[in-house]
Amino acid sequence: MAPMDNVDVIVLGTGAAGMTAALAAHESGASVALIERGSRIGGTSAISGGVIWVADNPRMRAAGMADSREDALAYFRSLNHGDLVDETLEAFVDSGPEALEFLEGIEALKVAVLPGYPDYYLDRPGAKPEGSRALDHDLFALGELGDWAARIYAIEEPKPLMLRETPLGGATEMPPMEVLGQRMAARQCGFGQAMVARLLKACLSRGIEPLLGVETHRLIKEGERINGIEGLRDGQPFALTARRGVVIATGGFEWDEDLRQTFLRGPVTAPASPPTARGEGLSLAMAAGAKLGNMTSAWWAPTLVTPDAPWASGEQRAQIILIERTVPHSIMVNRSAKRFCNEAANYSALGGVFHQFDPANYDYLNLPAYLIFDAQYAARYPLGTRQPGQPIPDWVMRGDTIEALAEQIGLDAATLAETVARFNAHAEAGHDPDFGRGTSAYDHFYGDRSRQGTAVTLGAIREAPFYAVQIHSGLLGTNGGPRTDGQGRVLGHDGAPIPGLLGAGNAIACPTGGIYAGAGGTLGPALTFGYLAGRTAALANG
Ligand SMILES: Cc1cc2nc3c(=O)[nH]c(=O)nc-3n(C[C@H](O)[C@H](O)[C@H](O)COP(=O)(O)OP(=O)(O)OC[C@H]3O[C@@H](n4cnc5c(N)ncnc54)[C@H](O)[C@@H]3O)c2cc1C
Known part of the structure; x- marks a missing residue:
């Protein structure tokens, strides 16, 4: 060059x-x-x-x-x-x-x-x-x-x-x-x-x-016109002039805790994006007097932190979960051990349920959330980077009964048992009157396509051992x-x-x-x- x-x-x-x-x-x-x-x-x-x-x-x-x-x-x-x-x-x-x-x-x-x-x-x-x-x-x-x-x-x-x-x-x-x-x-x-x-x-x-x-620490201006950048490269001062324009394409701001806290409408505990999205372009644009839009929103997605596989640069890494919450023999529950959504719904819309606020407790109703699944699921379906049939990682919680699993997670055992029993009865009848899981064609896309009808996504959680992982309020980017x-x-x-x-x-x-x-x-x-x-x-x- x-x-x-x-x-x-x-x-x-x-x-x-x-x-x-x-x-x-x-x-x-x-x-x-x-x-x-x-x-x-x-x-x-x-x-x-x-x-x-x-x-x-x-x-x-x-x-x-x-x-x-x-x-x-x-x-x-x-x-x-x-x-x-x-x-x-x-x-x-x-x-x-x-x-x-x-x-x-x-x-x-x-x-x-x-x-x-x-x-x-x-x-x-x-x-x-x-x-x-x-x-x-x-x-x-x-x-x-x-x-x-x-x-x-x-x-x-x-x-x-x-x-x-x-x-x-x-x-x-x-x-x-x-x-x-x-x-x-x-x-x-x-x-x-x-x-x-x-x-x-x-x-x-x-x-x-x-x-x-x-x-880039600063955009350079000549009169009213942005015409370059100034900053450091390899620790040395760096400047470059642009006769016609500077295009900011620096990605989102989700890895900057302060920007995230300032702007996003609710908590984000584990982004699925890499730690390159640090909002530097946003800061440069704000300094240039830009009008902002859409700041409370993001490409939301439920995520799973994989503690054994951080980013090469050391930061916590999370995976978007799609198949995991759609296939049979699994549900998501909230801090009260209750289901709170159609687990198979599209990830971005689903982000909204993690931001539901409980005025009585002044806290988020559905955080933390957990994916609950059983031995049938473990044998047939993936979990993050773990493929079906591979050993379940150590960081996954497990119990021989639903009550024992609840104790591991720190949830009320009777409520979790009741939630699972109710879901099982409905799943075996082939419907989900509580949240309509399985009614949309979208709900079937990530399901188990070897099955027919709503069984693509609905299946009872019956076979021990039972497992749980925490599901995070995540995103793919702001x-x-x-x-x-x-x-x-x-x-x-x-x-x-x-x-x-x-x-x-x-x-x-x-x-x-x-x-x-x-x-x-x-x-x-x-x-x-x-x-x-x-x-x-x-x-x-x-
Ligand atoms: C697991 C996962 C799967 C996804 N799959 C899809 C999908 O299939 N389809 C889809 O539509 N979306 C998908 N998304 C979302 C999509 O990847 C992002 O929305 C999109 O890549 C953003 O592109 P971008 O060019 O704006 O930013 P990025 O791709 O993040 O690129 C921004 C670049 O700017 C650099 N940068 C940051 N600051 C500066 C600076 N100050 N100066 C110079 N460079 C800087 C960064 O290092 C980075 O290289 C997915 C996201 C994830 C996490």
Whole structure:
């Protein structure tokens, strides 16, 4: 890469949003500096499922699947609780397909429809039960990246398969071990790893080499215009000028305890994202006078802390749990040993129940929460990284009776026994009159597909030993931050764009508000606004 002290566009952050912005700016004729705070590339995007939700996307069109702008807008608007802004929502719906065409056209993405993955709110107008809006990645061979492959975040944990080949993506079983072994040897990966790797390759092949380890302390201003960054690299002062604009794509703020406590609407005890999302972009935007939006909300998700597998940098690590709370022979209970939700509901909406407040006790009703399961479950289903049939880890609580398990957890034994007995009676009758588990097609997606009807998700908890793990109020990332217009320009308090400042991804107020439309509901807007912000920055007057 040529030495730089000034470029047209600076992009902060090497996740999906940042690399897309860098590519869009470059293809619009700008010179680009892609800046990363850490020593690794890809942030949350690299460890994600990589699924991308875009309505009326090019893959759907190619397959002759019907969708429209009107359906997509009707769907979002039916879910609106005041968090949607017409301009940004419409920009996402209108430009999402174009952003994907752009990325596929420059080989920065290779995607296919994730078959059968339904939208999350199937009773709403414009929802697609057949799942055509969610896209999955083809495999990528890491050798194509040379030495840069080792710079991808958590690449030491390779995912040699595509989401659509796994139960998480709707398949009934995993690819054979032999196939996985061959792919490991060929260093092939899928999921978010393939997405980040392809984006990175497209950047590198255009001479955009990420500059790692840059701490940005301040945005530089010339008059009213943001025109650079200032900070440290390797402990030495670092400054770079951007003639046209700076794009903030630094991810969310969930790993900054102070920001989390200040803004989010309820407790978050275990984020599933990596500790790269520290809200630095938010702080830079606030200092520049940005108007904020969506700050109380996040991509909520129940999580499970895996104490035996922390992040490489030492922080506590948590897994999103999907299959675990959907398959039969399991329930979730709260501090009162009572069920409190349809356990199989979509993860983001489910976040709300963890924030239910009890005015009588001045405390959260459903925290702490626990997943309770039995020996049938242990034999057949996974738990975090533990596969079916493997030994149950030491940190899982167990008891020979439900009462003994309750004692282990510290719950009232009689109440837990009553809760389990009630659930069992209903499960055996094939219904859940308390919370309607098993009534929606979504409830079946992560269930046991070898079964029929509601038995996909409902099954009695009867066989000893009985087990419990704590379930946390977690998230996949925050989705509040500086508000932008429909071109990705950050707005000031007066509602006018701050000249030279743009944003995309979890670093900004998401154009879909807090609405997780379906699988891929965060990466769809991140890529779209990365595309818009990068292109807008490049075309700004210098
Ligand atoms: C387990 C898991 C699975 C998920 N699966 C999906 C899925 O399948 N589909 C979906 O839509 N969403 C999914 N999500 C959510 C999704 O991954 C995120 O919403 C998305 O990746 C955010 O992208 P981003 O580019 O905004 O941020 P990130 O991918 O987090 O990238 C931000 C980058 O900016 C860097 N950075 C931070 N501060 C600075 C700074 N000051 N200067 C420069 N760089 C900085 C970070 O180090 C990081 O590399 C998942 C999340 C998790 C945790």
